[in-house]
Amino acid sequence: MVHLTINGQVVQANDGEMLLDVIKRMGIDIPAICQHDAVEPFGSCRLCTVEITKADWDGWKNYVTSCLYPVADGLIVNTHSETVNEIRKTLLDLYLARHPNSLFVRKLAAEHGVTKTSYEEIPDGDDCILCGLCTRICERMGFSAISTVGRGHSKEVAPPLKEAPPDCVGCLACAQCCPTGHIKFSEEGASRSIWGKQFEKIACSKCGKLTITKEFADSLSETRNIPREYFDVCDDCRRKEIALTMGRLAQWSREEETV
Amino acid sequence: MRIDKPAQLTKLRKELVAVEKKHTKKIMICCGPGCLANGAAKIVEEFRKVLKKKHIRGFKIEALKETGCHGFCERGPLVIIEPRGTFYTKVKPKDVEEIINESIRKDETVERLLYDDPSNGHKIERYNDIPFYSHQQRIALRNLGHIDQYKIEDYIVADGYNALVKALTKMKPDEIIAEVTTSGLRGRGGAGFSTGRKWATCAKAEDTPHYVICNGDEGDPGAFMDRSIMEGDPHSVLEGMIIAAYAVGAHEGYIYVREEYPLAIENLKLAIHQATEYGFLGENILGSGFSLTLNVSRGGGAFVCGESSALMKSVAGEVGEPRAKYVRSVLKGFHDKPTVLNNVETYANIPVIIDKGGEWFAGIGTPGSSGTKAFSLVGKVRNTGLIEVPMGTKLREIIYDIGGGILDNRPFKAVQTGGPSGGCLPEEKLDLPVDFDTLTEAYSMMGSGGMIVMDDHTCVVDLAKYFLAFLVEESCGKCVPCREGLFQLHAMVKKISEGQGIEEDIEKMEKLSDVIIKSSLCGLGKSGPNPFLSTVRYFRDEYLAHIRDKKCPAKVCRELIRFDIIADKCDGCTACLSACAFDAITGKKNEVHVIDQDKCTKCGACEAVCTRNAIEVS
Ligand SMILES: Cc1cc2nc3c(=O)[nH]c(=O)nc-3n(C[C@H](O)[C@H](O)[C@H](O)COP(=O)(O)O)c2cc1C
Ligand code: SF4
Ligand code: SF4
Ligand code: SF4
Ligand code: SF4
Ligand code: FES
Ligand code: FES
Numbered sequence: 001m002v003h004l005t006i007n008g009q010v011v012q013a014n015d016g017e018m019l020l021d022v023i024k025r026m027g028i029d030i031p032a033i034c035q036h037d038a039v040e041p042f043g044s045c046r047l048c049t050v051e052i053t054k055a056d057w058d059g060w061k062n063y064v065t066s067c068l069y070p071v072a073d074g075l076i077v078n079t080h081s082e083t084v085n086e087i088r089k090t091l092l093d094l095y096l097a098r099h100p101n102s103l104f105v106r107k108l109a110a111e112h113g114v115t116k117t118s119y120e121e122i123p124d125g126d127d128c129i130l131c132g133l134c135t136r137i138c139e140r141m142g143f144s145a146i147s148t149v150g151r152g153h154s155k156e157v158a159p160p161l162k163e164a165p166p167d168c169v170g171c172l173a174c175a176q177c178c179p180t181g182h183i184k185f186s187e188e189g190a191s192r193s194i195w196g197k198q199f200e201k202i203a204c205s206k207c208g209k210l211t212i213t214k215e216f217a218d219s220l221s222e223t224r225n226i227p228r229e230y231f232d233v234c235d236d237c238r239r240k241e242i243a244l245t246m247g248r249l250a251q252w253s254r255e256e257e258t259v
Numbered sequence: 260m261r262i263d264k265p266a267q268l269t270k271l272r273k274e275l276v277a278v279e280k281k282h283t284k285k286i287m288i289c290c291g292p293g294c295l296a297n298g299a300a301k302i303v304e305e306f307r308k309v310l311k312k313k314h315i316r317g318f319k320i321e322a323l324k325e326t327g328c329h330g331f332c333e334r335g336p337l338v339i340i341e342p343r344g345t346f347y348t349k350v351k352p353k354d355v356e357e358i359i360n361e362s363i364r365k366d367e368t369v370e371r372l373l374y375d376d377p378s379n380g381h382k383i384e385r386y387n388d389i390p391f392y393s394h395q396q397r398i399a400l401r402n403l404g405h406i407d408q409y410k411i412e413d414y415i416v417a418d419g420y421n422a423l424v425k426a427l428t429k430m431k432p433d434e435i436i437a438e439v440t441t442s443g444l445r446g447r448g449g450a451g452f453s454t455g456r457k458w459a460t461c462a463k464a465e466d467t468p469h470y471v472i473c474n475g476d477e478g479d480p481g482a483f484m485d486r487s488i489m490e491g492d493p494h495s496v497l498e499g500m501i502i503a504a505y506a507v508g509a510h511e512g513y514i515y516v517r518e519e520y521p522l523a524i525e526n527l528k529l530a531i532h533q534a535t536e537y538g539f540l541g542e543n544i545l546g547s548g549f550s551l552t553l554n555v556s557r558g559g560g561a562f563v564c565g566e567s568s569a570l571m572k573s574v575a576g577e578v579g580e581p582r583a584k585y586v587r588s589v590l591k592g593f594h595d596k597p598t599v600l601n602n603v604e605t606y607a608n609i610p611v612i613i614d615k616g617g618e619w620f621a622g623i624g625t626p627g628s629s630g631t632k633a634f635s636l637v638g639k640v641r642n643t644g645l646i647e648v649p650m651g652t653k654l655r656e657i658i659y660d661i662g663g664g665i666l667d668n669r670p671f672k673a674v675q676t677g678g679p680s681g682g683c684l685p686e687e688k689l690d691l692p693v694d695f696d697t698l699t700e701a702y703s704m705m706g707s708g709g710m711i712v713m714d715d716h717t718c719v720v721d722l723a724k725y726f727l728a729f730l731v732e733e734s735c736g737k738c739v740p741c742r743e744g745l746f747q748l749h750a751m752v753k754k755i756s757e758g759q760g761i762e763e764d765i766e767k768m769e770k771l772s773d774v775i776i777k778s779s780l781c782g783l784g785k786s787g788p789n790p791f792l793s794t795v796r797y798f799r800d801e802y803l804a805h806i807r808d809k810k811c812p813a814k815v816c817r818e819l820i821r822f823d824i825i826a827d828k829c830d831g832c833t834a835c836l837s838a839c840a841f842d843a844i845t846g847k848k849n850e851v852h853v854i855d856q857d858k859c860t861k862c863g864a865c866e867a868v869c870t871r872n873a874i875e876v877s
Contacts, residue, residue, distance in 0.1 A: 043583030044738050046778045063777045068583045083777070090774040094743035118767070119747045130736065147578070148736070151561065153746050155736030 004075040019066035020048055023079055030079050031088065031108060032067055033179055034131040039140050041067040042132050049087050051078040063087065093117050095129060102127045104180040127182040128157055134174035134183060142223060143167050146174065146195065157182075159195050169215040170199035204234035211235070261538040263546040265424045268415070275416045282322035284363055287339040289404060291328025291491060292483055292522075293644070294335035298351070302336050305352040309359055318363060324413070327491010328483070329404030331391055332644040334374065339386065339404070346386040347372040377641055377663060394660045396623070397647045398631045399447070399607040400484075402492040408526060411533035414494040420539055422610035426502045427547040430613075435506040436462060439609070441617030443629035448474050448565075448602030449677075449706050449782070451628070451695040457599060460589045461507040464597035471504045471512035472574065472593060472600045475523065476558050476565035479678030480729065482709040484633040485603035487645055489516065489523035492607070493530035497553065499606030501540065502613060504551045507599050512551060513574050517558040527555050562679075562733035566781050567592070567600050569735070580735050581781035602707065604633055624650030628694035632705070638674075638712035639666045651692040654684065658712055669714040672813075673797070677706030679726045679733075680786035682793030683719065702793050704786070718815035719794040719801050724752045726790035734783060741784030744775040748791060755802060757818040758809040765795060765802060814876045817861040821877060824865075826851045828873035835865035835874065 002013050006026060013022045018041060020032055032048040035041055048066045053059070053076050063083070078084065092109040097119035099105045104127070109115070134157055135147050145168035149158050159165030170192050175183040185194035190210055192199040199213040212220075217231035233241070262268050286306060290299050306323055329337050334348035340362045347358060347369065354372060361367040373382040374389050386392050397403075406413035414420070426435055440455025461469055473496060477485040489496060500512055516524050531553050534540040542550045556574045563569050564579040571593045573579035584591070592598025608630060612620045621629045628650040634657070637643045641663030648657060654674060658664070665671050673683045676693075682703030684691065691697055695705050713722070727749040736742045751768050754760050772788030779785045795802055804810050811819040824835070824844075831849040843859040846852030854865070866874040 041583070043780050046739055046780070049778050064585065065583060065780075069585050086770075087774050087778045090744075090771060091739050091778065094739060094747060097747065098743050120750050129739075130742070132737070150736070151563075152732055152734040152736045153742060155742070 002071050002073040002075075004071055004073065004077060006077045007079055013071040015071070017071050019050060019052075019064075019069045019071055019075075019077060022071060023050070023066055023077075028079050030066070031092075031112075033108070033129070034133065035067045036133055036137070036177060038177075039133070039136040041065075042136060043068050044130060044132050046091055047088055049084060051081045051084050052076065088112060089114055093119060097121050097125075099125045099127060099129060099180075101125065102129070102180050105129065127180040129180055129182075130155060130157070131179060132157075133177045133179065137173045137177050138168075141171060141173055143169060143171075143219070145169075164197035165195050168195055168197050169219050170194055170197065170213040171216045202231055204237055205232045206237040206241075207234060209234045209236065261536070263538060265428055265545065268420060268424055268545075272415050272418075275412050278321075279416050282319065283317060285322045285324060285341040286358075286363070287324050287326050287329075287341055287404065289327075289329045289335060289337040289339070290325040290408065291332065291335075291403075291487055291645075293328060293332030294337055295522075297335050297349075299336040301352050302338065302350055302355060305355040306359070309356050313359070315359070315363055324407040325409065326406065327403045327408045328487040328645050329386075330395075330400070330645045331386070331389075331642065333642055337404075338372075341405075344385040344387055346374055346384065346389065348374050391642045391644070391646075391661055391663065394652075394656060395647055396631050396649050398611050398620075398623075399488065399495075399604045399633050400492075400645065400647045401611065402495060403487060403645070404491070406492065408491045408493070409529060411494060411530065411537065414492070418614065419494050419610070420498055420537075422613035423498050423501055423539060424545060426505060426613050427545050427549060432462060432506045432508065435502060435613065438617040439506075439612060442608075442612045442620035443617075443624075444605065444608055444612060444620065445628060445695060446602055447604035447608075447632065447707065449704070451705060454601060454605055457589050457601070458503060458507050460587070461509075461597045461599045464590055466590075466597055467508075468511065468596055469507050469509040470593045470596060470598040471500055471507065471509045472571065472598060473500055473512070473514040473606055474565060474567075474570060474600055474602045475514055475516040475520070476570060477517060477520075477603070477707065478562035478565045478733075479707055479709040481637050481711060482635045482678065482707055484635055484645060484708050486520050486523055488603050488607050488633075489514075489520065490526050493523075493527045494534065495607040495610060496527070496603055497530055497534055497540070499601075499609035500553060501544065501551055502609050503599055503601065503606065505544075505549050507597075509599070510551055512553045513556045513593075514553065515556045515558050515564075515570055515574055517564075518560045524555055524557065531555070561735070562729075563735045563781070563783050566783060568781070570600065571598065580737050581783075583780050604708070625692065625694045627696050632693070632708055634708045634710045636662055636710050636712070638710075639669070639714040639717075640664065640712045641666055648693075650694040653689070654691050654693060655689040657693070657710070658689070662712065665712065665714050667714075669716070671712070672715050672717050673713045673719065673722075673794075675703075675711040675713065675722070675726075676709065677704035677789075678709045679729045680704075680783065680789045681706045681709070682789050683713075683722065683797065684793075685797040688797075702789075702796055704789070716813060716815070718756075718811050718813035719798040720752060720756045720805050720811070721813075721815045723790045723794045724749065724756050727752055727787075730783065730787045730790070734787070735781075738778075738780040738784060740775045740778045741780070741787055744771055744779075745784070745787045747771065748775070748788060752791060755805050756811075756816045758805060758816075760802075760806045762803070762806055764806070765799075769795070820861055821856060822854055822859055822861060822863075822865065823875050823877065824852050824854055825873050825875050828871050830871055830873075832869075832871070834868045834870065838864045838868040840864065 034045040043065045049063050050066045053061045054074050092112050092114045095105050096109045097117040100121050145165040146159050175185050190201045201210040211234045221228040288303050336350050338347040338350045357369050361369050383389050402417050436458045444454040445451040558564050564573050566581050567588050568582040569579040624630050631647050631649050633647040636646050673685050675683050698705050731745050731749050734741045775788050804812050814820050829851045836844045841860050843855045
């Protein structure tokens, strides 16, 4: 257990926790858009930056990203100091210049009082804010089908060689976690398309409902050691089946009792 | 031959020294990066050919040495005749026979190839008498130019691996660390962190295994100190690393070299092979029971790969992108294990510190920054090259005494230190004693030791634009302040250079710089705004001239200058007309020529060829 002060309030935290965890728990709202509980903190958006100091730092202050900074005893944290607000506003201003068409960015910037960028706008700026959530989620799922390529201002998220990614199983995890909706996919009947790759979904052998892609099922069955047949039935039907079995069991034991 | 006992090395050295002493004359051919680029390989070939053809009594071919960079690259290719130290400059293959006749057969010199002092035109025979060399003190570069870069035997003759013997047989790891701490050595790769403290932290770390890594990425454009050491004296780096590994308890190490340095990679690999054969590396080093393997790792070539966390990822085979860390890499580095990462020059200093003692080293330089520092001195000075001076040497001494002053006697304008994200110091800072702290206090930095001298033809706005463009290009793009912030900063400097800026821009740029510095993830972003900040600090008027008067005082920024032909001076020689690639000049022979401003791209080609100074830039 450690004790620290956040915005003037003394709080307790567990060793190894990050500042952001505690800040969120206290109900303090700070933007943290490259952070997701499913993956390790990354530190690319810098919006979660806070000001820290300690009593014995002689007034010296440091600016750190709270998603990555471990809690420590005696830390004095300010989540909304004048400098922190200035940093956040400037970063959002920069975001807005780069992604003027992104609704997500526009909304977030507006919440912090930035409605128009003061920098040179990139008119055809795309929606990808390079938060790296998609690549990290995909890696976490064990696929690493996509990655960032290039560097600096021309960095982008793409499959290898920008061709249909061989390792993608069409799980959609990347698209679902993308905060800006940059990752496009389409569904038509049993087929799904993402990153330029086509997939067929499995139809439940009982009810015919479409579930996950065949590739995803193959991979799960292989890596998690689950029989492949498991995925032939959809979750609903499987639940129903279990319920029926349970029911039969219950009836059977009741019959036993009456005998 | 494997050396298992210290006595064997002493004996071997004696034998090797005896062999060396038999060479009454030695021909040292500089094969450093600069001289190779100027044709040193041809010189070596020619020497071998001529020496083979003409047998010279008492001269053995082993006395012909291919050395690393001797330092004075501007005068290369260099050939030095030892032990006299006769210094031949700008040698061409056709000079070789004459050098052999005069300097090897006889004790004469080839006068025309000697260095001529630009201040008085006098010839100077020996390099030690040339001001470029006489103002230097060499520790890290001690062997460069003096030993054959391919021969471990030459390194041993130069007392090489003496320090290793001392460290392994007479010192405990903590005594070594104490010695390095006493020396006050600070990392030469940029941040200037105490090497002793770093080693101590790693040695104490409980997690195992420990690693040692050498940073040979040297991404600063124009810098070649580390390259020269790795190529010309690779064993000094190895010896430093082996001592470090022993001190911190590491048994595996990596030398990370940028791919653009193939010769450094080759020479390091050769050196590792030789050192292993002699038993300085590998299992049971010198019979001490301590083992270490070293590997050379090829860098991807991106500037940011020199940053510690990116480098460690790159060595591990991952994408070289900096990792946000509030746990230092000395505790959680390579493979998340305790890791000592030091720069090439840092390691090269270690054997000397162990040999002569930390106190000795601490006595050189300034109290806060001990020892010497190597710089690659480039730009508009007469004597460009690789130099090493005690910390605390004044900029003026470096630029005027060693550097020989500004080319063509033009006025000095500024000196850029610390690489692309370093700072620019003006004339009034010329008496600044150079060390880690004084440079930082003057809003520049030591960096890894690049030093670019500029004359009055340099426009600081243009300069800031150039370095910012480099950093925008090299930003890894992971975090927003660096990726987008530097991009916008560059765009604004560019606007000013085109006469499109407004005065408020400067303040806005200063604020943006502050945010970039405070919120970027790694050192690249954190120092990225420096090219702008340091130039605007010392040369604000020049920025204002671009903004208010739409003028570039240095006459560099194309959008703000024009080229005109002064009718009175033009004699119609047509030189400019043929030089202009854009057909912007019209005029008949012997008649005054005219520049069409609509077509002129301000390339400056006409000005360069006009012998009558008829072309005016305004
Ligand atoms: C963007 C960036 C580039 C760097 N490039 C180099 C480099 O090329 N060589 C180097 O030795 N250190 C470089 N550094 C510094 C390293 O991160 C690290 O501090 C150094 O290698 C540690 O060794 P030292 O203590 O011996 O200096 C760089 C740092 C940053 C932020
Ligand atoms: S859909 Fe493909 S790219 Fe996206 S997370 Fe799943 S496997 Fe990775
Ligand atoms: S595609 Fe979406 S999730 Fe991936 S980096 Fe871009 S914004 Fe983030
Ligand atoms: S500061 Fe620049 S180079 Fe460093 S991590 Fe951020 S984007 Fe990459
Ligand atoms: S500056 Fe270049 S383009 Fe302009 S007139 Fe001279 S040579 Fe031609
Ligand atoms: S949440 Fe993006 S840097 Fe912390
Ligand atoms: S390369 Fe020959 S003197 Fe530098």
